[in-house]
Amino acid sequence: MNVLVWNEFRHEKENDVVADIYPEGIHGAIAEFLGEDHPTVKTATLDEEEHGLTDEVLNETDVLVWWGHKAHDEVSEEVAEKVKQRVLDGMGLVVLHSAHFSKPFKKLMGTSCDLKWREADDKERIWVVDPTHPITEGLGEYIDIEKEEMYGEHFDIPAPDELLFVSWFEGGEVFRSGATFRRGRGKIFYFRPGHETYPTYYHKEVQKVIKNGVKWAVNNETPTPIYGNAQPLETITKK
Template sequence: MNVLVWNEFRHEKENEVVRDIYPEGIHAQIASFLGEEDIDVKTATLDEEEHGLTDEVLAETDVLVWWGHKAHDEVDDAIAEKVKQRVWDGMGLVVLHSAHFSKPFKKLMGTSCDLKWREANDKERMWVVDPSHPITEGIGEFIEIEKEEMYGEHFDIPTPEELIFISWFSGGEVFRSGATFRRGRGKIFYFRPGHETYPTYYNKEVQTVIKNGVNWVNNNDTPQPVYGNAHPLEDILSKA
């Protein structure tokens, strides 16, 4: 499996707090624990040529993991469209935290993807609501994160095909924190935790969920549909 971890890599350069937590970048931390699996992991960032998402790179990527926050508008529309098309063609997509507002995710959802938020050291208790799902393998009844940014409903996404996690926050809000979708041959997993000023991606349970999500969205060479005028597989009577 070829996995590409994409990150804006802006907060880490501009904010000392974030740089202290993720000195090599959020993408590097995510790549480090994904690299513990039997997969080939590469990274790409916003300021690279074509955002590191050339046709060649996308063609060889089985799963794209996307983190973004402050520079969604700087992603070229044509490149976002290419990412969307690759998902339709079968590439898996794992969308993390504030990447709910990323151009590829919004294009794939067809909605605003807006929500409520608050950065105030909320405790997050993320409950497993589908314990039979492979993404929850190795997780107990819930994951507790001592300090995180709050996201609250209403989350303007299409009704998820599968709802995996629901979060409760100490301010009283709830949020659909783990949801799956299918577009064409591609599978998508949205996973909420991961605000840049908290060390969330060092949490072993969060890491387990992301690893499971990457494995789940990988399509494992599913059949390519054939469209258009079709020749019969058996002899049939011609039209009179």
């Protein structure tokens, strides 16, 4: 399996707090723990040529993990469309935290993907609401995160194919924080936690969810549908 972790890599260059937490970038931290399970994990960032998402790179990628926040608008429409098409063709997509506003995710959802938010060091409790799903394998009833950014409902996404996690925040809000979608031949997993000023991606249970999500999102050589005018498989008797 070829996994690609994409990150804007802007906060780490502009904010000392983020740089101290993620000295190798958020993408570096995620790639490091994914590398424990997958020997081929690469990274790409916004300021690379074509945002590091050339046709060659995308065609080799089985699962793309996407983190973005402050520079969604800087992702070119052409690249965003290519990512969308690769998902429709079967590439898995794991969308993390504020990448709910990324161009590829919004294109695939067809909605605003807007929500409520607050940065106030809320405690977050992520409840597992589908304990039988492969992405929740190995977890307990819930995951506690000491401090996180709050996301609150209403989350303007289509009804998920599967709802896996619901978060409760210390300030009182709840949020659909783990959801799956299928688009074309591709599988999409959205997972909420991961604000850049908190060390969330070092949390072992958060890492477990993302690892499971990558494994789930890979396309296991499902058949490619054929559309349009079709010749009969059997002889049609003329009357």
